[in-house]
Amino acid sequence: MAQLIDGRALARGLDEETRIGVAERLGRGHEAPGLAVVLVGEDPASEVYVAHKIRACARVGITSYEHRLPENTPQDALLTLIARLNIDPTVHGILVQVPLPRHIDAGVILGSIDPAKDVDGFHPVNVGRLSTGTGGLVPCTPLGVMKLLDTVIDDLTGLNAVVIGKSNIVGKPIAMLLLERExxxxxxxxxxxxxxEIARQADIIVAAAGSPRLVKGFWVKEGAVLIDVGITRVPNGAGGEHLVGDIAFNEVQHAKAVTPVPGGVGPMTIACLLSNTLKAARNAEEAHHA
Known part of the structure; x- marks a missing residue:
């Protein structure tokens, strides 16, 4: 029976670390870290994600600034808002919720965020720092994946890791982080x-393809560690829907450990966002005193 890697419990622990860090800042007379969340349009999934993030900020003492813009907001207006947030000293992190409406170029928008406030880790400068191992803010989901792996594997040196998925948001940065750990x-x-056949050689599989139950039991060797980043709504046979991951969960109980969906990677993504916001506030403080 595979060990369940409990992302909710790990996220609670990381949130407590962040809460203590925020309290220490306040105790030294500094303002609370500030996170600006920008939502354009009314995408239902985005609405849910933003609400989760706002509530999470409140739990750890981070001040959230919510900016809701209508679907037809011009790209230039969004760029103007980001430029204002970039120079606002009370804002330490900026998060623009994606997807954006079709008339807005997400690459242009994400590239306009000050890299020091890019708590999602998507800016090309932070991507470059990650790929060269020179610091920067690390994307939240890949950072969460590494923290989950650390709960079941002491040393990644020399292990075979297979990443399924090549997105800029998840697949590529996870590969960089795994390489950094040898x-x-x-x-x-x-x-x-x-x-x-490739997956069967893996000591670690990170499934991030967005393809429900892609990874079958026969893909997985005994004792492998599985991290499931995928999350898709599928019919449950009773007229409703339920969430499944990229791994056929019931088929992989011969693995050493596996993350559930939901309750695995998802909670860690938000916890790492809060942690990144605190880190950005600390970096700003250090830069101010340098």
Missing amino acids: ATVTVTHIETRGLP
Whole structure:
């Protein structure tokens, strides 16, 4: 029976660390870290994510600034808002919720955020720092994945890690973080030939392809550690829907450990966002005193 890696419990622990860090800042006479959350339009999933993030900020003492803009907001107006947030000393982190409406270029928007306030870790400067191992803010989901792995594996040195998915948000940064920890990394995707055979060699599988139950039991060798980043709504057979991941959970109980969906990577993503916001506030303080 595979060990369940409890993302909710780990997230609570990380949130407590962040809460203590925020309290220490306040005790030294500094303002609370500030996170600006920008939502354009009324995408239902985005509405839910933003509400989760706002509530999470309140739990740890981070001040949240919510900016809700209508669907037809011009790109230039959004850029003007970000420029204002970039120079606002009370804002330490800026998060623009994606997806954005079609008439707005997400690359332009994300690239306009001050890298020092880019708590999502998507700015090209932070991507470059990650790939060269020179610091910067690390994307929240990949950072959460590494923290989950650390609960079941003491040392990643020399282990075979297979990442399924090559997105800029998850797959590529996870590969960089695993390489930094001396794992041997293979990045694959839906079009990879012989994917089951490649996966069967893995000590670690990180599934982030957005393809429900893609990873079957016969893809997984005994004792592997599985991190499931995927989350998709599928019919439950009773007229409703339920959430499943990229891993066929019931087929992989011969693994050493696996994250559930939901309750695995998701809670860690938000906890790492809060942690990044505190880190950005600390970095700003250090830069001010340098």
